[in-house]
Structures are given as C-alpha cells and as structure tokens.
Amino acid sequence: MPANDRCDDPAPGRLVLVVGPSGAGKDTLIDAARRELAGDPRFAFPRRVVTRPPSPAEDNDTVDAEAFAAAQERGAFALAWTAHGHAYGIPAAIDADLARGATVVVNVSRTVVAAARARWHRVAVVEVTAPTEILAARIAARARGSDAAGAERLTRRLPNDAGLVPDHRVDNAGPLDEAVAAFLAALGSGTEGAPRP
Structure with missing residues (x-):
C-alpha cells in the first residue's frame, strides 16, 4: 500500500518505531523502558x-538465514528488512498486542517506517x-564484527520527508537517566501518527 493511501487498520493500539544510527543507544533505552514498565499491560516490547550472531548488547532471537527466510515465507513477521548483510524481523504477534490496545515498542530500520x-x-x-564521535566510540567499545561498515554507518540520519519525519527525538549523548526519562515521555505522551486523509 503506498504511504499516501488511507490506512484502514482498526487496531486501537499504537506502534512506536525506534530508529537511529548504530551506537545511538536504541537498545539501551528500550531495555530501560522495558524494565521500568515491566508488568504494565499497556506496553509490549x-x-x-535476526540472522546476526547473538550479542550481549541486544535482546534478539537469533536464527540462521535459511530459517529466517522460511519464517518470512510463512508470514511470521509483521515487518522485515535487511541491513549490513543481515535480516531482521518483527514478529507478527504484534498485531494481537495492537488489537488489545497496547503500545508496542520496536527497534527498526528507517526503511520500514513508510x-x-x-x-x-x-x-x-x-x-x-x-x-x-560518541557513536564511533560506542561501536568500537562493543567490538561487534557486523558493525564494521565504515563512516556511512555512523552518519545515517532519518530522511526529512513526509513519510519519515520522526514524532520525537531523544538525545542520548548525555546522562543515561535523562535520555531514559525523555524516551519514557515519548512512549507515554499519547502522540500518534496522523491518520491518513
């Protein structure tokens, strides 16, 4: 469906797409929010x-490329994309969470926002x-081979077009508790994507 067409999905829940360059701390903020909101049925994480080897810095389920392709063929993913030689998928079970009215928080590529x-x-x-410079230091500190993608990976930003303008920006350069507070505010602010005309 083209991005400008009306979305007729009736689910009352809200999907929060967390995007940003490698090293920005997306998983750190999501993990902090998951702990803060543990037991709150209004939120799902x-x-x-992913087809990338497991990493202590991320809370992913890891499969090989063949298993990922088979799962995608079965319709197991609500969203799927490839980046830096790996495949990523968000389970189709998020539709049930959205149908019950939950706010579903996922770390995704900007390529699936539209x-x-x-x-x-x-x-x-x-x-x-x-x-x-902070992104580079964080990527170097975690020493994950799949991050060796050069300066291009460090300088990617969300394109400023009608389909990809973020609703919130969280600066994660300073104290972590401040970034977590800003992130939690974004999750609980009630801001939602504008309905299609």
Whole structure:
C-alpha cells in the first residue's frame, strides 16, 4: 500500500518505531523502558528476530538465514528488512498486542517506517540521536564484527520527508537517566501518527 493511501487498520493500539544510527543507544533505552514498565499491560516490547550472531548488547532471537527466510515465507513477521548483510524481523504477534490496545515498542530500520505508517493507523517514530564521535566510540567499545561498515554507518540520519519525519527525538549523548526519562515521555505522551486523509 503506498504511504499516501488511507490506512484502514482498526487496531486501537499504537506502534512506536525506534530508529537511529548504530551506537545511538536504541537498545539501551528500550531495555530501560522495558524494565521500568515491566508488568504494565499497556506496553509490549517484542524481541526482534535476526540472522546476526547473538550479542550481549541486544535482546534478539537469533536464527540462521535459511530459517529466517522460511519464517518470512510463512508470514511470521509483521515487518522485515535487511541491513549490513543481515535480516531482521518483527514478529507478527504484534498485531494481537495492537488489537488489545497496547503500545508496542520496536527497534527498526528507517526503511520500514513508510510501510508501517501505511499499514497501521497509530504509528509514532522516535529517533534516538548522538554526535558522530560518541557513536564511533560506542561501536568500537562493543567490538561487534557486523558493525564494521565504515563512516556511512555512523552518519545515517532519518530522511526529512513526509513519510519519515520522526514524532520525537531523544538525545542520548548525555546522562543515561535523562535520555531514559525523555524516551519514557515519548512512549507515554499519547502522540500518534496522523491518520491518513
């Protein structure tokens, strides 16, 4: 469905897409929010499925490329994309969470934002940012081989077009508790993607 078409999805829940460059701290903020909101049925934090080897810095389910392709063929993913030689998927179970009215928080590629906004009625995009030098230091500190993608990976930003403008930006360059507070405010603010005309 083109991004400018009306979205007729009736689900009352809200999908929060967390985007930002590698090293911005998206998973750190999501993990902090998951702990803060543990036991609150209004929020759901599904685990991504990835073909990248497991990492202590991320809370993902890991499968090989063949298993991922088979799962995608079965319709197991609500959203799926490839980046830096790996495949990523958000489980289709988020539709049940959205149907019950939950706010579903997922770490995604900016490349799926337009498709998500076309598919679901209430979508908010939270962009996590930090200066390039901080991104580089964080990527180097975690020493994950799949991050060795050069300067291009460090300088990617959310394109400023009608389909990809973030609803919130969280600066994660300073004290973590301040970034977590800003992130929680974005999740609970009630801001939603604008309905299609």
